[in-house]
Amino acid sequence: MKKFLLGVSILSVLATLSFSCRMQHQHQYQHREREQGIEKKIEKGYQVYKNKCAACHWETVSPEQVKNIRKTVMSGGRPPFGAPPMSEVSARVKKFYPKEEEFVAFVKDYITNPSRDKGVCLPMAYRVFGVMPPIGQSMTEEEKEAVARWMYHRYKMTWEEFMKKHPH
Numbered sequence: 001m002k003k004f005l006l007g008v009s010i011l012s013v014l015a016t017l018s019f020s021c022r023m024q025h026q027h028q029y030q031h032r033e034r035e036q037g038i039e040k041k042i043e044k045g046y047q048v049y050k051n052k053c054a055a056c057h058w059e060t061v062s063p064e065q066v067k068n069i070r071k072t073v074m075s076g077g078r079p080p081f082g083a084p085p086m087s088e089v090s091a092r093v094k095k096f097y098p099k100e101e102e103f104v105a106f107v108k109d110y111i112t113n114p115s116r117d118k119g120v121c122l123p124m125a126y127r128v129f130g131v132m133p134p135i136g137q138s139m140t141e142e143e144k145e146a147v148a149r150w151m152y153h154r155y156k157m158t159w160e161e162f163m164k165k166h167p168h
């Protein structure tokens, strides 16, 4: 009888273990699927960036480039691009909209209905480049979301770090 009970309890321990392993496995699998979903969106966002944004926004600038561009602008010249680089825009927007969902909502709205009032860029950006045209009006919701998520995940610097590295 004792042996039998021991057998039963060992079996139930084994069953519980294998059940919880399966659960964990499934959990990891769902987690991986979610991550892959986000990866795909970011990847698509980069394509959208290249097609719809890169003509004005460079991806990044080096501190050296910023210095030279600043000199050009100070002496009345035009910068080599039509808008602040995305590294700067992303850091700036994150300062005001740090959470991913708020950031995405802001970017989707701004690119569709841009205005000086809503904008969070430095005053110099509007002086030098003017307000952004409403590019988002000819984009799908998916494209807008993808490019906004790409902007959020592509850049890691805070605004303070960006300005320290690229003083202007």
Ligand code: HEC
Binding pocket: 048, 049, 052, 053, 054, 055, 056, 057, 082, 083, 084, 089, 093, 107, 110, 111, 114, 115, 118, 119, 120, 121, 125, 126, 129, 130, 131, 132, 133, 135, 136, 147, 148
């Ligand atoms: C024709 C040039 C042009 C294109 C193309 C363009 N932008 Fe812009 N963008 C600008 C200019 C100029 C500014 C700075 C002035 C402003 O914020 O309106 C800007 C600013 C921004 C800002 C900061 C908004 C703020 O003021 O707080 C975001 C976000 C942005 N762009 C996203 C995008 C995305 C995403 C795309 C591509 C889907 C894109 N832009 C395409 C010109 C452009």
